[in-house]
Amino acid sequence: MKLEMICTGEEVLSGQIVDTNAAWVANTMMEMGIEMQHRVTVGDRLADLVAVFQERSKHADVIIVNGGLGPTSDDMSALAMAKAKGEDLVENVQWREHLEDWFTRNNRVMAKSNLKQAWLPASAIMVDNPVGTACGFRVKLNNAWLFFTPGVPFELKHMITEQFIPFITKEYGVAEKSALEKLLTIGHGESSLADTLSELTLPAGIELGYRSSMPHIEIKIFARGEKAMRYLDDVTKQVKTLLGSAVVAENRPTLAAEIHHRLFQSGLSLSVAESCTGGMITSQLIDFAGSSSYLHHGLVTYSNESKVKVLGVNPQILDDHGAVSIPTVEAMAQGVRGILDSDFALATSGIAGPEGGSDDKPVGTVAIALATKHSVYSQMVKLPKRSRQLVRSMSTAIAYDMLRRALLEEAVIVDYPAITRFAK
Numbered sequence: 001m002k003l004e005m006i007c008t009g010e011e012v013l014s015g016q017i018v019d020t021n022a023a024w025v026a027n028t029m030m031e032m033g034i035e036m037q038h039r040v041t042v043g044d045r046l047a048d049l050v051a052v053f054q055e056r057s058k059h060a061d062v063i064i065v066n067g068g069l070g071p072t073s074d075d076m077s078a079l080a081m082a083k084a085k086g087e088d089l090v091e092n093v094q095w096r097e098h099l100e101d102w103f104t105r106n107n108r109v110m111a112k113s114n115l116k117q118a119w120l121p122a123s124a125i126m127v128d129n130p131v132g133t134a135c136g137f138r139v140k141l142n143n144a145w146l147f148f149t150p151g152v153p154f155e156l157k158h159m160i161t162e163q164f165i166p167f168i169t170k171e172y173g174v175a176e177k178s179a180l181e182k183l184l185t186i187g188h189g190e191s192s193l194a195d196t197l198s199e200l201t202l203p204a205g206i207e208l209g210y211r212s213s214m215p216h217i218e219i220k221i222f223a224r225g226e227k228a229m230r231y232l233d234d235v236t237k238q239v240k241t242l243l244g245s246a247v248v249a250e251n252r253p254t255l256a257a258e259i260h261h262r263l264f265q266s267g268l269s270l271s272v273a274e275s276c277t278g279g280m281i282t283s284q285l286i287d288f289a290g291s292s293s294y295l296h297h298g299l300v301t302y303s304n305e306s307k308v309k310v311l312g313v314n315p316q317i318l319d320d321h322g323a324v325s326i327p328t329v330e331a332m333a334q335g336v337r338g339i340l341d342s343d344f345a346l347a348t349s350g351i352a353g354p355e356g357g358s359d360d361k362p363v364g365t366v367a368i369a370l371a372t373k374h375s376v377y378s379q380m381v382k383l384p385k386r387s388r389q390l391v392r393s394m395s396t397a398i399a400y401d402m403l404r405r406a407l408l409e410e411a412v413i414v415d416y417p418a419i420t421r422f423a424k
Helices: 020-031 046-056 077-085 093-105 112-118 153-172 190-197 232-246 255-263 280-286 304-309 315-321 326-340 388-407
Strands: 003-008 036-042 062-066 089-091 119-121 125-127 136-141 144-149 178-186 206-213 216-224 247-250 270-274 295-300 344-350 365-372 376-382 420-423
Touching (some): 003 046, 020 036, 020 062, 036 046, 046 062, 062 153, 077 089, 077 119, 077 136, 077 144, 093 112, 112 119, 119 136, 125 144, 125 153, 136 153, 144 153, 178 232, 178 255, 178 388, 190 206, 190 216, 190 232, 206 232, 255 280, 270 280, 280 295, 280 388, 295 326, 326 344, 326 365, 326 376, 344 388, 365 388, 376 388
Parallel strands (some): 003 036, 003 062, 062 144, 270 295, 270 344
Antiparallel strands (some): 089 119, 178 216, 178 247, 206 216, 344 365, 376 420
């Protein structure tokens, strides 16, 4: 099955919003063993939409069309599809009644423009949208089924999961069973990871893939077919052995997810004091339900005064060593841990840039500490030529990795080839 995607909308085409829908769909399909063959983005112009529907339908088996199903004049996917097929728009009575019922149940007055969402190409087959007002539909044109989905991410995900995947499974079947293992790494470049793994001899049906999503690089190990699937565990073990400390999580999207998994309902507690990361460590953990079971508090102690008055850092340490230093970050970690006698505490202090650096401590210099009830571990790293956001996110990942290694009773501080460390 040859799968393609057409993404619509001026705001997507112009870069005013990031197209997370396309990334999510492609990744979801990839995990099913179905690779996206082609993707195009087109603006809210009727002629362009008609042309792209007609042209791509000659090459694909299935095309996911995302966006343009709303009630406003710039939502033109249904009209463009009707023109591409040379047919009229016809009111779908079932969806009109659904809209009327939806607005009644929610005690809202339906605008006349919403009725536009019930008008579909004459040959269209309605696709239910259980969580919104935009009616999905599918139409056959030339070689392809075009499957129209709403642009709202929450609605799209429901439709792909509940309607699209069952449709393609029934219509095209699954050519062969597949399985996927994902390994998360930090501190190594994509090319160096690929070089390290180049010595692997992979069984037939197993492939390696790489996805860079800084501060992480994810390695995907695909197994297609039952025979290849039998080798997947062994190949995964070989990859982990070759990469060693580069691998920081398995089948987790981020290190934050790995930390949450290890701390949730563990009986252990964590406190955080952040300067340059500005709450990023805490925020990423709070994204997960249940983080209150282990997270005592997260404090953003940005100024030197707050480090002294809130965390109890000795002013002399700041005078002698500066805010971005091993002694300061160790005192921060010990101070925040001691407030509620947490089992673990993380602290960061650095120069995220783009200004504020010096010859001794250039932009990208970050001190990170982990305090336990028995020890304090710290390191100063240099993250060169990075944006302010990436300095913060990479610092967060390193802090998480220090905590992860402590939880596993491994060496807390390790070398990252792509990151310079000033001191332990």
